[in-house]
Amino acid sequence: MEVDEVVRLPRLSRVAVCGGTHGNELSGVYLVRELLKGRKEGMEEKKKNEVEEKEQQPPSVLAVLANPRAVEQCRRYVDTDLNRCFTHAALKGPSSGAVPYEVIRSRELNATLGPKGGPGAVELVCDLHNTTANMGLCLIAYSDRDWICLHIFRHLQRQMPDIPMRYIHFDVSNQETYSLDSVGKHGFAMEIGPQPHGVVRSNVYAAMKAGVQHMLDWVCFFNSGGTFEGEYVDVFTMIKHIDYPRDGETRNITAAIHPQLQDRDFCLLRPEDPLFQTFSGETLRYEGNEALYPFFINEGAYYEKGIALSLARKRRVMVPAIRVQTEERAQVDEAGVEE
Amino acid sequence: MEVDEVVRLPRLSRVAVCGGTHGNELSGVYLVRELLKGRKEGMEEKKKNEVEEKEQQPPSVLAVLANPRAVEQCRRYVDTDLNRCFTHAALKGPSSGAVPYEVIRSRELNATLGPKGGPGAVELVCDLHNTTANMGLCLIAYSDRDWICLHIFRHLQRQMPDIPMRYIHFDVSNQETYSLDSVGKHGFAMEIGPQPHGVVRSNVYAAMKAGVQHMLDWVCFFNSGGTFEGEYVDVFTMIKHIDYPRDGETRNITAAIHPQLQDRDFCLLRPEDPLFQTFSGETLRYEGNEALYPFFINEGAYYEKGIALSLARKRRVMVPAIRVQTEERAQVDEAGVEE
Numbered sequence: 001m002e003v004d005e006v007v008r009l010p011r012l013s014r015v016a017v018c019g020g021t022h023g024n025e026l027s028g029v030y031l032v033r034e035l036l037k038g039r040k041e042g043m044e045e046k047k048k049n050e051v052e053e054k055e056q057q058p059p060s061v062l063a064v065l066a067n068p069r070a071v072e073q074c075r076r077y078v079d080t081d082l083n084r085c086f087t088h089a090a091l092k093g094p095s096s097g098a099v100p101y102e103v104i105r106s107r108e109l110n111a112t113l114g115p116k117g118g119p120g121a122v123e124l125v126c127d128l129h130n131t132t133a134n135m136g137l138c139l140i141a142y143s144d145r146d147w148i149c150l151h152i153f154r155h156l157q158r159q160m161p162d163i164p165m166r167y168i169h170f171d172v173s174n175q176e177t178y179s180l181d182s183v184g185k186h187g188f189a190m191e192i193g194p195q196p197h198g199v200v201r202s203n204v205y206a207a208m209k210a211g212v213q214h215m216l217d218w219v220c221f222f223n224s225g226g227t228f229e230g231e232y233v234d235v236f237t238m239i240k241h242i243d244y245p246r247d248g249e250t251r252n253i254t255a256a257i258h259p260q261l262q263d264r265d266f267c268l269l270r271p272e273d274p275l276f277q278t279f280s281g282e283t284l285r286y287e288g289n290e291a292l293y294p295f296f297i298n299e300g301a302y303y304e305k306g307i308a309l310s311l312a313r314k315r316r317v318m319v320p321a322i323r324v325q326t327e328e329r330a331q332v333d334e335a336g337v338e339e
Numbered sequence: 340m341e342v343d344e345v346v347r348l349p350r351l352s353r354v355a356v357c358g359g360t361h362g363n364e365l366s367g368v369y370l371v372r373e374l375l376k377g378r379k380e381g382m383e384e385k386k387k388n389e390v391e392e393k394e395q396q397p398p399s400v401l402a403v404l405a406n407p408r409a410v411e412q413c414r415r416y417v418d419t420d421l422n423r424c425f426t427h428a429a430l431k432g433p434s435s436g437a438v439p440y441e442v443i444r445s446r447e448l449n450a451t452l453g454p455k456g457g458p459g460a461v462e463l464v465c466d467l468h469n470t471t472a473n474m475g476l477c478l479i480a481y482s483d484r485d486w487i488c489l490h491i492f493r494h495l496q497r498q499m500p501d502i503p504m505r506y507i508h509f510d511v512s513n514q515e516t517y518s519l520d521s522v523g524k525h526g527f528a529m530e531i532g533p534q535p536h537g538v539v540r541s542n543v544y545a546a547m548k549a550g551v552q553h554m555l556d557w558v559c560f561f562n563s564g565g566t567f568e569g570e571y572v573d574v575f576t577m578i579k580h581i582d583y584p585r586d587g588e589t590r591n592i593t594a595a596i597h598p599q600l601q602d603r604d605f606c607l608l609r610p611e612d613p614l615f616q617t618f619s620g621e622t623l624r625y626e627g628n629e630a631l632y633p634f635f636i637n638e639g640a641y642y643e644k645g646i647a648l649s650l651a652r653k654r655r656v657m658v659p660a661i662r663v664q665t666e667e668r669a670q671v672d673e674a675g676v677e678e
Contacts, residue, residue, distance in 0.1 A: 031618070074643070075414075194535075196533075196538070196639050199642075201595065202596060202598040205595055253369075279369050300535050300537040303538075
């Protein structure tokens with residue numbers, strides 16, 4: 001164990017930047033294509049700068065188009081939602097019979113980027129998503145104490161002060177992680193909106209491109225031995241989902257998000273605030289007892305999942321200072337010798 | 340021929356209000372469902388008001404969910420775009436072999452609402468659509484001298500002063516009409532945006548509901564013998580479409596709508612104005628010689644059609660005063676007797 005206040009964490013040698021996990025979330029699709037293109041074109045430039053870059057330690061970047069068949073059809077998925085297929089059950093289930101395309105694809109991705117939970121997995125997965133909700137840029141992670149993800153978040157906040165930015169924590173302590181970013185040793189979804197599915201907007205694309213670049217810069221600084229100061233970060237922990245009111249017989253929705261709530265993601269929703277407006281014009285109110293922060297308000301892909309919005313509680317998390325574990329130190333640590 | 344300045348036009352006995360022609364344009368889907376529901380529930384109320392309504396002459400309203408299978412799947416279409424299937428060739432083509440679902444459906448709709456071009460067709464078709472473009476409320480019609488459509492447009496403009504509203508003329512004089520609204524004796528698409536496909540926003544739904552109600556009110560006034568004064572109307576006539584820049588090999592798009600153009604539908608686009616921003620960050624400019632009005636800017640469904648935006652010329656059209664043709668007068672007209 002370290003006795004000083006700086007937490008030492010292993011080098012991030014490989015970073016996967018994934019887009020098109022949902023085939024109609026286009027910012028990530030075009031950004032990954034751009035990264036793949038730049039990789040080819042950038043080769044020669046890289047050689048020229050080799051001397052200068054010696055001091056820096058950039059990670060090896062894997063750009064991955066996660067669901068090419070869904071991208072081809074500009075749909076969220078072909079058979080089933082790929083981003084729910086990374087449970088151990090799905091990854092290790094039977095491979096005979098009618099296996100959905102996305103389950104096959106999740107195994108291919110697990111072979112390339114994982115195996116999930118294994119020592120050979122990539123150090124960091126950044127999975128790019130878009131939402132129709134007015135959420136700005138969010139990092140969504142399963143942990144509220146993954147110091148790598150939280151420090152990257154703070155770096156992006158500082159570098160992009162014009163973009164509303166939040167850290168969302170999906171607490172799955174009672175269930176298993178299921179999304180593509182769970183394959184890496186660290187991972188998060190970078191979710192940006194509002195952007196309609198099947199559409200790419202320049203401003204959203206530009207924010208995503210900047211976010212990815214700042215993330216890679218941070219990893220480079222981290223690997224090169226920089227220390228990142230400890231600080232407090234606001235974390236939004238998902239508490240529950242709320243479904244649309246539905247017709248008892250047809251299960252069709254009977255109301256839309258209320259105009260006073262629409263586009264007000266992360267603005268505190270208080271008991272008795274307007275929640276829905278029925279198609280005949282009636283206002284339905286929030287019946288909860290606790291004021292919570294709404295997000296994913298009117299996300300297009302969640303109608304079929306029975307989610308009109310999600311609600312979060314905000315907490316302040318103390319993130320410690322971190323720096324990379326040097327190789328010598330790692331050996332010492334492994335030998336179990338205290339300094 | 341009338342010698343006075345008021346053009347007399349036949350009664351509008353039946354009006355079809357269609358939604359879900361594109362299954363993921365949800366305002367129309369939910370509005371048609373609401374109309375179908377209201378029809379059942381409204382029966383008794385109607386009987387009570389029978390005496391009051393004698394003076395008025397409301398049309399018979401047919402609410403139609405045009406593409407139920409696409410609605411079920413929340414997709415634009417299943418096999419092919421239904422709203423391109425109302426040409427005589429498609430309506431009368433072979434019915435054996437692998438006929439696309441939407442072609443079969445177009446024939447069913449033509450049997451219910453048409454036949455297209457025949458004396459038994461409904462007098463007016465209002466087909467409800469949504470767009471991801473920031474177009475406000477538009478009526479889109481094939482004619483710039485359909486006085487019924489133009490007077491309805493002016494009525495909506497007056498009744499809904501807070502909603503930006505335009506009349507778009509698709510000049511198909513060199514080709515055949517192809518959309519659902521072409522089945523009626525008069526017809527238009529009511530197009531409202533911005534709304535992502537697969538999403539319903541309360542404000543867009545409310546605007547569509549109000550638009551349909553004002554349209555039906557106008558038809559009622561018209562049938563009841565009211566005179567509508569002549570006036571000038573701005574008409575946007577579609578001149579051409581512009582596609583995205585694309586990769587020569589893959590045909591993937593290589594740029595998005597420029598941030599300075601995005602959401603600026605119906606704001607004059609001048610030669611050399613920014614048009615696209617490539618995914619590597621370069622600005623591409625409008626190379627045309629003529630300033631024109633852009634619309635359908637970044638419509639999600641048009642990526643596959645090769646349309647990044649459309650351009651229109653604005654003209655002022657003199658719309659004459661109109662009133663309904665009375666039955667006696669119609670008989671006189673038919674007998675060819677001049678007054």
